[in-house]
């Protein structure tokens with residue numbers, strides 16, 4: 158591996174020296190300058206693997222340099238060094254494309270980790286261009302779709318993967334937010350480190366602090382052992398905060414602190430531990446409105462929402478339906494051990510007209526049900542069953558009137574019928590299916606759905 162070369166830009170000779178010594182101890186060469194102009198000249202003369210720049214220099218500021226680098230050397234990671242407390246400037250730098258930031262006084266452990274991940278980024282050999290090329294229509298990345306919107310989303314995802322900026326992923330339910338988060342992680346320098354998803358709506362509020370930050374043995378009743386929190390589990394990697402709008406206010410305060418300090422304190426511990434995680438969050442709610450109504454802290458919102466990424470709903474990109482459907486049918490066939498499944502043109506046309514309130518996940522469900530309905534390998538339009546609009550509300554109303562909802566009542570009856578048929582045939586599924594007037598595949602699907610399988 159070739160020796161790396163880092164450009165250091167800072168007008169304080171002491172800081173320059175500290176940075177140089179740290180880098181040299183890591184086996185990295187350095188060139189330093191105290192002026193923005195000087196840095197721009199050097200960048201024109203030779204190539205570097207990383208630029209570390211201060212914010213305020215006599216002849217200009219670090220943000221100008223970040224912009225210059227984005228324009229002239231877009232593949233060069235640049236990190237800024239900011240005075241403690243001036244997070245706004247750091248956030249602006251991230252928005253302009255900086256890779257990451259460190260605050261003064263510089264914590265050397267943190268600085269080393271930043272340098273490591275920035276240089277690893279270069280090591281992957283992925284330049285901006287190849288990343289965008291590889292996201293082209295011919296490639297089978299996990300984010301499928303041939304619409305213009307999807308092309309742009311793939312390109313943005315690849316670009317954001319190279320930065321450490323917190324990203325807020327917005328989009329309707331089932332549109333692919335988690336998949337996008339996984340892509341940002343997979344394409345970035347933390348790819349070989351953990352990706353830890355956490356559904357903020359699914360953790361009971363009294364357990365949240367300990368889930369996030371861990372706890373010490375004996376910290377509270379029931380804390381019989383030390384527990385490692387999600388932040389520590391994600392150390393070196395990415396923490397994906399899903400359904401972020403559901404985070405209770407008390408925890409929002411603690412999360413903000415952890416992000417500001419890049420350190421956590423397990424419940425019952427007196428000691429802070431530094432952690433290095435990249436934060437990605439997602440919500441299907443309008444988070445700015447949650448801020449206005451006082452349900453979400455504005456300062457945390459700004460912290461998490463440094464870069465915003467919107468995943469468009471499926472109905473706005475109907476061209477994506479066909480490639481997605483093809484891919485989903487391949488997956489279903491593989492799961493069920495079938496040679497293949499395909500869509501009749503009329504079925505595809507019908508899908509193209511659908512509104513998809515549940516987005517890609519709804520498409521998956523429709524195709525899965527259709528695959529059960531047909532006996533051969535071709536799905537025709539009759540096999541497609543669209544959840545009627547308003548059905549959900551009607552069922553909810555029923556569920557309120559009777560204590561047992563319609564779905565549950567039907568499921569109970571279905572379960573009883575299936576169990577009776579299996580008992581009658583001594584567990585022979587082929588015979589049970591015949592008895593019930595179902596195809597074998599339909600029977601298997603229902604058994605699985607009801608958990609009898």
Ligand SMILES: Nc1ncnc2c1ncn2[C@@H]1O[C@H](COP(=O)(O)OP(=O)(O)OP(=O)(O)O)[C@@H](O)[C@H]1O
Nearest residue numbers: 299300301302329330331332333334335336517518
């Ligand atoms: N562009 C895509 N290419 C391939 N698969 C996709 C794409 N978008 C979504 N999917 C698939 O659709 C399903 C739903 O996606 P995902 O879980 O990422 O959605 P989400 O926005 O996080 O949904 P929710 O708001 O319900 O949590 C997943 O199985 C995912 O793999």
Ligand SMILES: [Mg+2]
Nearest residue numbers: 331334335399
């Ligand atoms: Mg999700």
